[in-house]
Amino acid sequence: MKSAKSPNHEQMLNVAIQEARKGLDEGGIPIGAALFHADGTLLGKGRNRRIQKDDPSLHGETDAFRNAGRQRSYFNTIMVTTLAPCWYCSGLIRQFKIKTVVVGESVNFSGGVEWLKQHGVEVIDLHSETCIAMLANYIRDNQEIWNEDIGKE
DSSP, X not given: OOOXXXXXXXXXXXXXXXXXXXXXXXXXXXXXXXXXXXXXXXXXXXXXXXXXXXXXXXXXXXXXXXXXXXOSOOTTEEEEESSOOOHHHHHHHHHXXXXXXXXXXXXXXOTTHHHHHHTTOEXXXXXXXXXXXXXXXXXXHOHHHHHHHTTOO
């Protein structure tokens, strides 16, 4: 049994998955994220809303980060995301010294995972079949939008 001080990464991922589903229902890219305190307390959640808000900077991780509001420190936080963070979001993680990232999947896109690990960030990849399938289906049906999202010509 997990202690109260040991957060349940699967439960945390479920928060991000719900955000990804909301984004998909809104006509956006199904990527969700949530920022938690290391004790498992939810600080903020969000989703990729680039399409919905016509804002190229509104990725899932940045939305969750913004929705968490200003924190005195981010060292004892955990970023949970349905997809490996892109370079932009990886930079956010490094800039604010978030020490743990829980990733739903890195099959469809590996982003900055290796770079984060090289810089001492603990990356926990849950290899979620739900996350893999949700994004794979989206990419299959929306290749042009996906390429735009990852900066591919």
